[in-house]
Amino acid sequence: MKMTPIERRLLDELQIQKLAASYSHATLKLDGAAAAAVYTEDGILSAFYYPDIVGRAAIAEALTKTLAPLQFLVQNCGAGMIDIEGDTARASWSVTELLRYKDSEAVSCCFGTYEDQLVRTGEGWRFARRSFIPFYRGSMASTGKLYRDPEFANAFSPWPFLGRPLDPA
Numbered sequence: 001m002k003m004t005p006i007e008r009r010l011l012d013e014l015q016i017q018k019l020a021a022s023y024s025h026a027t028l029k030l031d032g033a034a035a036a037a038v039y040t041e042d043g044i045l046s047a048f049y050y051p052d053i054v055g056r057a058a059i060a061e062a063l064t065k066t067l068a069p070l071q072f073l074v075q076n077c078g079a080g081m082i083d084i085e086g087d088t089a090r091a092s093w094s095v096t097e098l099l100r101y102k103d104s105e106a107v108s109c110c111f112g113t114y115e116d117q118l119v120r121t122g123e124g125w126r127f128a129r130r131s132f133i134p135f136y137r138g139s140m141a142s143t144g145k146l147y148r149d150p151e152f153a154n155a156f157s158p159w160p161f162l163g164r165p166l167d168p169a
Contacts, residue, residue, distance in 0.1 A: 022160035024075045032064030040126045047132040073099040087120040106139040
């Protein structure tokens with residue numbers, strides 16, 4: 001059964017939302033390689049006004065290094081706006097991050113936005129360019145309790161997990 005244009009658009013939007021969620025979930029697991037898997041092979045990560053990081057392998061290396069000193073990172077991307085035109089799309093997400101470094105008692109926060117350019121590939125939708133624009137970054141006094149490192153029961157693999165294909169029939 002052939003999908004209508006609106007069904008195709010809704011499916012594309014859902015897949016892009018799941019791609020963004022896959023990235024946030026990978027950072028929750030402090031897994032730089034899994035987070036980089038949502039990019040095209042020649043994808044670009046731009047963050048905090050630093051020079052662009054180009055290529056999935058370089059992004060994986062940079063994210064692995066960035067996530068290594070963290071005890072935890074919880075990233076929420078919401079209020080996503082998605083605009084699709086054929087096999088390309090652009091998206092914008094509000095970002096809230098709460099994190100703690102292994103050598104600190106303080107909880108830090110970061111607020112900003114992702115501005116994304118996406119392409120449909122043989123693997124599905126992937127980020128061709130993901131730019132993080134920070135609004136605020138700082139720490140907060142913390143009196144909370146730190147629990148043991150989490151054990152994730154849901155592997156959601158293979159990564160990036162985009163779910164089972166939908167049967168439009």
